Amino acid sequence: MNTGHQVTLEEIESKVDKLPQMPEAAIRLIRLLDNPDANAEEMANIIRLDPDMTTQVLRLCNSAAYGLNRQILTVKEAVAILGLKTLKSLVYVIISKMALDKPVEGYGLGKGELFYNAITCAVYSKYLAQTIGGIDPELAFTAALLRDLGKIVLGEYVGSSYKNIEEVAIRSQVPFSEAEMRVLGINHNTVGKHMAKKWNLPEELIAVIEFKNKPSELPESSLPIKEKPGLYKLVTIIHLADAFTKMIGSGMGNDGLMYTLDQDALDQLGVKVDVEFMDTTLARLIHLEEVVNEMTQSLKGGA
Amino acid sequence: MGVDLQEEVPIGEIKITNLPSVSMVINNLSSGIAVVMYDKLQCIGGMAHVLLPDSSLAGATDEMTPGRFADLAIPELVQQYLDKGAQKQDTLVRIVGGAQLFNFGGGGTNSLNIGTRNAIAIRTIISKHGLSIKKADVGGNKGRKIRFHVGSGILTITQAGQPDYEI
Numbered sequence: 001m002n003t004g005h006q007v008t009l010e011e012i013e014s015k016v017d018k019l020p021q022m023p024e025a026a027i028r029l030i031r032l033l034d035n036p037d038a039n040a041e042e043m044a045n046i047i048r049l050d051p052d053m054t055t056q057v058l059r060l061c062n063s064a065a066y067g068l069n070r071q072i073l074t075v076k077e078a079v080a081i082l083g084l085k086t087l088k089s090l091v092y093v094i095i096s097k098m099a100l101d102k103p104v105e106g107y108g109l110g111k112g113e114l115f116y117n118a119i120t121c122a123v124y125s126k127y128l129a130q131t132i133g134g135i136d137p138e139l140a141f142t143a144a145l146l147r148d149l150g151k152i153v154l155g156e157y158v159g160s161s162y163k164n165i166e167e168v169a170i171r172s173q174v175p176f177s178e179a180e181m182r183v184l185g186i187n188h189n190t191v192g193k194h195m196a197k198k199w200n201l202p203e204e205l206i207a208v209i210e211f212k213n214k215p216s217e218l219p220e221s222s223l224p225i226k227e228k229p230g231l232y233k234l235v236t237i238i239h240l241a242d243a244f245t246k247m248i249g250s251g252m253g254n255d256g257l258m259y260t261l262d263q264d265a266l267d268q269l270g271v272k273v274d275v276e277f278m279d280t281t282l283a284r285l286i287h288l289e290e291v292v293n294e295m296t297q298s299l300k301g302g303a
Numbered sequence: 304m305g306v307d308l309q310e311e312v313p314i315g316e317i318k319i320t321n322l323p324s325v326s327m328v329i330n331n332l333s334s335g336i337a338v339v340m341y342d343k344l345q346c347i348g349g350m351a352h353v354l355l356p357d358s359s360l361a362g363a364t365d366e367m368t369p370g371r372f373a374d375l376a377i378p379e380l381v382q383q384y385l386d387k388g389a390q391k392q393d394t395l396v397r398i399v400g401g402a403q404l405f406n407f408g409g410g411g412t413n414s415l416n417i418g419t420r421n422a423i424a425i426r427t428i429i430s431k432h433g434l435s436i437k438k439a440d441v442g443g444n445k446g447r448k449i450r451f452h453v454g455s456g457i458l459t460i461t462q463a464g465q466p467d468y469e470i
Binding site: 108162163166170173174175243246247248249250251252254256257258259260261275276278279280282283286287289 | 331335354356357360362366367372402403404406417420444446464
């Protein structure tokens with residue numbers, strides 16, 4: 001069988017270098033967000049200097065998704081009312097929009113679909129973190145946003161080798177990402193990891209991007225991770241949220257549902273994935289569609 | 304020539320029309336199933352986009368849209384469709400969707416396969432209403448886009464990596 005065009009890491013790195021630069025404010029914010037000593041005033045000062053970013057922050061925090069009962073008019077007010085943790089996740093939503101809100105033809109995604117999918121998975125991850133416990137729901141939300149970042153760059157190659165990748169995935173019943181690896185020599189998780197490192201994204205987000213399709217590979221990985229057990233739980237929650245996002249279908253790409261659930265990781269998480277769990281959780285998650293719509297609608301037409 | 308009107312049917316919604324220019328569409332059909340009813344003599348079309356087989360199993364609450372659950376959505380679809388003047392004996396029922404993950408739940412069991420369970424529940428409920436499903440395109444591991452043109456009754460399905468087809 002023709003295994004398709006093998007893609008080298010050098011080729012990917014050169015593509016990543018050619019991507020449009022993130023706005024200066026976003027780059028500075030990412031650096032600040034990863035700093036545990038970051039304070040809200042510093043963050044507000046960076047946001048204030050970028051008019052587009054300011055508009056987006058105000059639109060988002062005034063959307064029904066945040067349920068505030070008064071109108072926020074300035075970034076300073078936003079910081080005071082939302083607090084640092086929520087402001088961080090809100091800033092990540094805006095950064096994700098900058099990165100993801102474009103068509104990704106190789107995965108059959110029109111403009112806006114990858115971003116909508118990201119918000120959906122983030123909202124679901126937050127809900128699962130709240131119900132399962134042990135992980136900060138706001139962290140779960142943030143960490144889920146950029147999980148499919150690598151699709152933006154790998155899409156170009158997936159498009160021309162789609163039939164081969166699909167055949168490998170279905171024949172071997174392996175995740176589409178594993179089939180990408182077999183056909184192209186690289187997959188969207190590895191590509192995403194390189195992009196995330198280049199953008200100096202925090203360690204937790206990089207681990208989610210790399211291991212979201214197979215969390216049980218994380219504990220054996222050589223990643224220099226500070227607290228692997230907590231991180232394992234975080235990646236598994238996002239893995240589960242990702243599966244629900246695929247079942248519901250919001251912003252789904254050509255890779256569709258060609259994925260598996262990682263039973264070992266779910267056992268570790270202590271979640272019994274039976275009929276009752278699946279149906280009750282799906283019913284509650286689809287009920288959150290309104291929150292997803294409010295978030296994505298509030299950012300429509302902006303930078 | 305009139306303008307073709309596209310109406311999206313999101314999860315949990317039911318749409319009925321007798322306007323031949325309408326095309327009902329679902330762009331992200333995944334594990335959910337579209338139940339499509341068509342009376343070609345009177346040109347009446349109906350569609351429900353169902354996500355789960357059973358409202359009580361799913362612990363549905365009052366604020367949840369009933370159309371998300373097959374046991375509540377289908378009686379409502381049938382009622383609205385007949386109220387519009389459609390006749391059971393002239394009705395063509397088709398179902399599409401029900402995709403699922405690989406090896407869902409492990410151990411080869413299919414009890415967790417929401418797509419399969421949806422299809423089984425829908426067949427049972429449809430037959431309780433004196434109707435039967437004539438054509439079905441369910442299962443697989445890919446999402447679908449569907450377009451049901453009420454004027455012609457044609458139901459077109461798009462899946463990644465293959466030409467469009469009709470059922």
